[in-house]
Amino acid sequence: MxxxxxxxxxxxxxxxxxxxxxxxxxxxxxxxxxxxxxxxxxxxxxxxxxxxxxxxxxxxxxxxxxxxxxxxxxxxxxxxMSRTFQITNLFPRLTVEENMRLALRGLSPRKFSLFDSGALTPDEEARAHRALSLSRLQERRGAQVREMSYGEQRQLEMAMALAAEPKxxxxxxxxxxxxxxxxxxVADVIRSLxxxxxxxxxxxxxxxxxxxxxxxxxxxxxxxxxxxxxxxxxxxxxxxxxxxxxxxxxx
Known part of the structure; x- marks a missing residue:
């Protein structure tokens, strides 16, 4: 290699x-x-x-x-390159899905557009789905982050990093x-990547x-x-x- x-x-x-x-x-x-x-x-x-x-x-x-x-x-x-941090860096009043949307929009050239609807493209939706599935949060898309356990928040941070499809x-x-x-x-999530x-x-x-x-x-x-x-x-x-x-x- x-x-x-x-x-x-x-x-x-x-x-x-x-x-x-x-x-x-x-x-x-x-x-x-x-x-x-x-x-x-x-x-x-x-x-x-x-x-x-x-x-x-x-x-x-x-x-x-x-x-x-x-x-x-x-x-x-x-x-x-994609990373997570020692301290979770999420938007607690938003849902899992909304945090993922922001993560994906931050990767898009549309992020500075004033006229875009904010909706994800089909490709971005697929990336969000894959990342949440890998992080075992697919069933928690509608959950508000502040209501999630700390462990789930760590999983969401990994999902947001994975949404970039990093090398x-x-x-x-x-x-x-x-x-x-x-x-x-969390160990099982990492092991299954x-x-x-x-x-x-x-x-x-x-x-x-x-x-x-x-x-x-x-x-x-x-x-x-x-x-x-x-x-x-x-x-x-x-x-x-x-x-x-x-x-x-x-x-």
Missing amino acids: SHLLDLDHITVRFGGLKAVDDVSIRVKAGERRAIIGPNGAGKTTLFNVMTGVVRAASGTISFDGANVTGEPVHKRAARG LLLLDEPAAGLSPAERVI PRELTLVLIEHDMDLVLQLVDYVTVLNNGKLLVEAPPGEIRDNPDVQDVYLGKARAHA
Whole structure:
């Protein structure tokens, strides 16, 4: 498989702090990759660099064969990047269907039209249907978002990202704040996504994430600590030290 995403010696500075320090990651087309690490490891900053929210101080980013290092968010999205965020970013007083309509209109050249009816085209309707079906929300189209459980809201955020029919989907802590039952549902949604969709996710729940991915990148203090298949990560002594070292020191 070819590399869909290539981060080459990426460094991000906030003042004197190196939030990401000379990190290189290569993600193959169709791969499912997890980026894990303790709080402050640089995971979300790295996501923000991938999508163009944050500019790298040095290094290059290639996506789908193109150098996108200096491209803004909307151009990377147009190339096929889509993401969710740690905190849900929805319109709570609107329905599921209305949120999906806004997501799809945001992708359309008609979004600035003053004379358009706002109705979705047949193709957009089909995309909304597919995304809601993948996210297991097809029966909830008429539900108002503020009346939905937090787990369902996370599913809706995934559906809105999937509506763009991306080549690369980035999920930032999709199970954060969910109950055990909701985690099972979200994990099943992620597991059932088409294998041709390349997936990169951040997640603190190691038990969850190791069931979902093909490969794991571990960050610590902004640096790349180790990369390995899931079966090698749990028992890796460096990973154990990062996650359990402080507890051992105070035991």
